Each structure stands twice: as structure tokens, then as C-alpha cells.
Amino acid sequence: MSTSLWHGFADMHVVKDAELVLREGEGVWVTDVEGRRYLDSTASLWYCNVGYGRGAIADAVAEQLRRLAAYSSFGPYTSEPTVQLAARIAAMAPMPDAAVFFASGGSEAIETAGKLARRYWDVLGQPEKQLLVSREHSYHGMAALGTSLAGIPLNKAGYGTLVEGIVTVGAHDLDAVETLFAARAPEIAAFVAEPVIGAGGVIPPQDGYFAGLQQLCRQFDVLLVADEVITGFGRTGAWWGSERYGIRPDLITFAKGVTSGYVPLGGVIAGPRVRAPFWDDPLPGAIFRHGYTYSGHAAACAAAMANLDILESEDLVARVRTLEPVLATALGALASSPLVGEVRTVGLTGAVELSAEARAANPGALEAVVAAARRHGILTRSIRGVAIQVSPAFVITEDEITLLAEGLGAALREVAS
Numbered sequence: 001m002s003t004s005l006w007h008g009f010a011d012m013h014v015v016k017d018a019e020l021v022l023r024e025g026e027g028v029w030v031t032d033v034e035g036r037r038y039l040d041s042t043a044s045l046w047y048c049n050v051g052y053g054r055g056a057i058a059d060a061v062a063e064q065l066r067r068l069a070a071y072s073s074f075g076p077y078t079s080e081p082t083v084q085l086a087a088r089i090a091a092m093a094p095m096p097d098a099a100v101f102f103a104s105g106g107s108e109a110i111e112t113a114g115k116l117a118r119r120y121w122d123v124l125g126q127p128e129k130q131l132l133v134s135r136e137h138s139y140h141g142m143a144a145l146g147t148s149l150a151g152i153p154l155n156k157a158g159y160g161t162l163v164e165g166i167v168t169v170g171a172h173d174l175d176a177v178e179t180l181f182a183a184r185a186p187e188i189a190a191f192v193a194e195p196v197i198g199a200g201g202v203i204p205p206q207d208g209y210f211a212g213l214q215q216l217c218r219q220f221d222v223l224l225v226a227d228e229v230i231t232g233f234g235r236t237g238a239w240w241g242s243e244r245y246g247i248r249p250d251l252i253t254f255a256k257g258v259t260s261g262y263v264p265l266g267g268v269i270a271g272p273r274v275r276a277p278f279w280d281d282p283l284p285g286a287i288f289r290h291g292y293t294y295s296g297h298a299a300a301c302a303a304a305m306a307n308l309d310i311l312e313s314e315d316l317v318a319r320v321r322t323l324e325p326v327l328a329t330a331l332g333a334l335a336s337s338p339l340v341g342e343v344r345t346v347g348l349t350g351a352v353e354l355s356a357e358a359r360a361a362n363p364g365a366l367e368a369v370v371a372a373a374r375r376h377g378i379l380t381r382s383i384r385g386v387a388i389q390v391s392p393a394f395v396i397t398e399d400e401i402t403l404l405a406e407g408l409g410a411a412l413r414e415v416a417s
Contacts, residue, residue, distance in 0.1 A: 020374070025052025028396045030379065038379045041404050043393045046198065046230045046349075047256035050310045051393035057262045057306040064302035073102065073296040082296035085304050093252065094242045095271035099279060101288075102267040102296040106229035106255035107141030109266040110192075113251045114145045114163075115290055116268065117190035117223050123277050123286040131188045133180065133222075136171045137200030137384065140192060140227055149192055152200055152384055171203060174212045181220040190223035190251070195241025198230040201384050202344050202351035202391075210247045223250040223274065229266065233257030234311060234394060236347035237321035244347075250274050260393075263303040264294075316394040320348045326398050330405035331390060337412040339365060350390035351383065352408060359386065365415055372414045378407035 002016045021033045028051055031037050043049065050057075064081060071079045086100040093100075101116070103109045114132055121129035134140065138151035148163035150156050151171070167184075169176040181188065191213065197203035217224045226249035231241030234257060238244040242252065250273050255266030277286045294300070311317060328345040334352050335343045341355030354366055362368070366382045373380050373388070383389045388408065392401075 020379075027051045027053065028393045028400055036377075038374070038377050039400060039404055039407065040392070041373075041378050041380045041408075042389050042391050044261055045256070046235070046389075046391045047259075047261035048393050049234060049257040050260045050307055050314075050316065051395040054260070054262070054307075054310060056310065057260070057303050060302045060306035061263060061299050064299045068298055070294065070297045070299060072293070074291055078296060079298035079301070081298050081301040081305055085301040086296075088305070088308065089254075089258075089267075089269065092239060093269045093271075094240045095248065095250075095252075095269070097272040097275065099270045099275045100267055101270065102265065102301075103255075103292055104294045104297070104300075105141075105264050105266040106253065107143040107146050107266075108292055109229060109253035109255055109268055110140045110146040110149065110227065111143050112268045112290060113192070113225050113227075113253050114149070114190070116270065116274065116288060117225065117251065119288055119290075120223065120274050120277065121189050123283055126186075128187055129189045130165045131167055131184065132165060133167050133169060133177070133188060133191045135193055135197070136168060137197050137203060138168075138171075138192075138194055138227075139197075139199035140194075141229070154385065171197060171200075172206045172209050174209065174216070177213060177216050181216055181222060185220035185222065188220070188222045190225050191217055192225040192227055194227045194229075195231045195245050195247060196236060196346050196349065198349070199383050199389075201353065201387050202346065202349050202389070204344065204346045205245055210245050214248060225249060225251045225253065227253045229253055229255045230257075230349075230391075231347075233308075234317035234320055234347075235349055235391065237317065237324055239317055258307065259300060259303045260307045262307065263297075263300040265297070265300040265304055311394075314395075320394050323348055323394075323396065323398070323401065326401050327390070327392075330401050331408075333405065334409055334412060337409070337416060339369070339412050339416050345390075348392055348394060348396070351387040352390065352412075353387040362415075368415045369408075369411045372411035373408055375414075376407040376410045378404060378411070380408070 022030045024031050089100050090098040134149040136151040140146040140149040144162040148166045226242045232254040236244045252269040259265045331343050331350045339358040342353045344351045
């Protein structure tokens with residue numbers, strides 16, 4: 001029987017009769033309605049950092065739902081876990097005197113950061129600074145602004161111009177940034193960058209890239225936005241990708257790992273520069289007229305507090321650092337496959353990229369590998385049409401990393417044969 005659910009990023013001609021319906025999960029394992037277990041190599045969409053089956057998070061949400069499920073954070077109103085979480089995230093942010101604006105997920109976080117960057121310059125009397133700059137291969141969610149910022153052409157195709165005032169430069173091309181800034185700095189509000197390009201292929205920054213980018217942003221007075229929706233809350237082996245790569249952003253977007261996906265939540269961390277005109281400086285009318293119905297949802301914030309407790313009490317960010325070379329070695333062995341062109345890893349994140357020759361010879365090879373991996377008990381997905389995503393929960397063991405790599409290796413051999 002065909003489904004009634006329209007799946008994201010799916011060819012529904014195929015998927016309508018081929019759903020994989022999952023019922024339960026524990027650690028890095030999920031089980032479908034037929035009772036088959038799979039090792040989830042992606043933590044769903046990069047987010048289940050603490051693994052599945054965490055009763056403490058479920059209990060925290062249930063307790064908050066019984067007490068006060070949610071309340072608006074518009075005007076002076078809010079709820080207890082919302083202010084507690086804001087204070088906690090501000091304290092752990094990689095910038096001083098931070099303020100936290102909550103959203104419901106990463107796409108809303110990007111929308112918020114883009115609007116805030118433009119509004120910041122407006123209240124300072126420079127409304128002409130509207131341009132936003134992004135990088136090739138970047139992914140910034142799928143709302144209107146994020147779609148427009150995307151450096152993945154397929155994610156923009158067919159939608160026309162959603163948000164104007166977007167410029168995209170090469171992923172590591174500082175010369176292009178300098179040329180653009182020199183020509184158009186009076187128009188540019190912000191540069192938006194993932195510390196590690198995620199859905200575009202798990203591409204770490206080249207040495208010196210962010211140091212050079214920061215220098216250019218400061219020289220030409222452009223805000224720097226770190227999109228940490230994937231890298232935030234430990235995935236690179238530091239609490240923030242900004243910490244790992246020495247980035248000093250003006251704004252940070254976050255989501256995914258803040259609750260490990262147990263309840264949707266996202267937001268923006270504003271550093272002192274962006275915060276000042278709206279909080280501290282006596283600027284009449286300096287109000288950020290923006291928000292969402294579920295900004296700072298009480299139960300979502302309760303989930304985040306419990307999730308952060310687990311990350312801290314089990315020292316899971318340090319665990320990522322310990323397992324980073326284990327994952328790199330295990331995935332690195334897959335580079336010997338005739339289908340594989342390159343393997344990239346950072347923290348507990350990796351991409352196994354098929355070579356251009358393999359993709360040209362068999363345009364369906366990548367999806368065939370994903371399907372074969374599922375037959376071998378490994379759930380994964382393709383990213384940017386070139387690579388297999390790996391981003392397991394932080395609780396994965398070394399033996400499970402071995403199983404993950406063996407399953408992907410078997411899938412590659414099956415498709416190559």
C-alpha cells in the first residue's frame with residue numbers, strides 16, 4: 001500500500017512504495033517494524049549525538065509537559081527551562097556576553113541570523129549593508145533564506161529567486177572573498193560559513209582559511225556567521241567547531257545536537273557586537289521584530305537541558321576526540337575500493353566520496369551503494385550526489401565502528417562487482 005507521507009529529498013515515484021518504517025532505537029541501533037536491526041551510521045540527520053533510547057531526556061520532557069508544556073517568549077514572557085537553557089548556552093558559547101535567540105530548528109536559525117545581520121546594520125544607520133555571502137558546497141537549511149544561501153545548486157534549482165542579495169564564493173577561495181569585499185563591502189552584511197561543510201560533502205577547512213577569512217571580515221567590517229547546526233555540541237571533538245578551528249564569529253546558528261533531536265530546537269547565539277545595539281546602547285527603535293510561535297518552547301528546552309547533562313556527565317565530547325582516529329582509520333581503508341575517490345573525516349563525521357570516473361560510468365552507483373549498505377545492516381545516505389555520509393552517535397563503540405566500515409565495504413564491493 002502506498003504511503004500518504006511526502007518524504008523530504010525523495011523521489012516519491014519510488015519511495016511511495018518503499019518506505020523503511022522504524023519503530024525503536026537504542027544507542028546507535030534502530031529497529032524497523034519488521035524487527036530488523038540496523039546500525040545507524042548517520043545519527044539520523046547528523047543530530048542524535050547521545051544516541052537513541054535516553055530515558056532521562058524523555059522523562060525531562062514528560063515532566064515539563066505536565067507542568068507547563070510551552071509558553072510564548074514574545075514580549076516579556078517566557079518559561080523557566082527557556083531562561084535556564086539560554087543562560088547555559090550563553091555560558092558555553094565561544095564568545096563573551098552572548099545572548100541566545102531560540103527557534104525551532106536549523107532552517108529557522110539561519111533565517112534568524114540572516115535577518116538579524118541585516119537589521120543590525122540598519123539600526124546602525126547603514127541599511128545599504130544587505131548582501132549575504134556563502135560558500136560553494138554549503139548547506140544552510142531549506143527555508144527561503146537558507147535555500148538562497150545554498151552552495152549546492154540542486155537544492156536551489158526550480159525555485160526561482162527566493163531571497164535577493166546573496167553571493168556565493170569558492171569554498172576555500174580567500175582571493176575571491178578579498179576581491180568581493182574590496183568591491184562591495186559597503187553593501188555586505190555578513191559572511192555565512194560552516195566550520196566544516198557538512199551536507200556538501202564533509203569538507204574540513206584548509207589550513208589558514210578561517211584565520212584569513214576573519215581578517216578580511218574585520219578589515220572590511222563584515223559580520224561573520226558560523227553555521228554550527230551540524231558542528232555544534234561536540235561533533236568535531238570540541239563543543240563548537242568554532243573552537244576547533246579558532247573562529248571568532250559574531251553570530252552562531254545551532255540546532256540538531258542541542259537536543260540530540262529528541263525534540264526540535266534551534267537558535268542563534270549573538271556575540272557582544274551584535275547584541276549591543278538591541279540590548280545595551282540607547283538607540284530608540286532598535287528592536288528585532290522577529291520570532292516564532294515555538295521560540296524557546298519549554299518542553300524542547302527541558303529536553304536540551306537533559307541532553308547537555310548527558311553530554312557533560314558522560315564526557316562525550318572527549319569521547320569524540322578519542323574515537324576520531326578510530327573512525328578515520330576504519331573509513332580510510334575504504335579508499336582502496338575501485339569506486340572510491342576520497343575519504344574525509346573530522347571528529348565523528350566522515351564522507352566516503354565516489355570517484356568522478358565511477359559516477360560517470362554508473363550514475364546510479366552512489367544510491368546503489370546506499371541501498372546495498374542497508375542490505376548489509378547499515379543505514380546511511382548520499383550527500384551532494386557524490387558521497388556517503390557517516391556521522392554516528394557519540395556513544396558508538398570501536399567494535400561498532402568496525403561493523404560500520406565493514407558494512408560499507410561490503411556494499412562497495414557488491415556494487416563494484
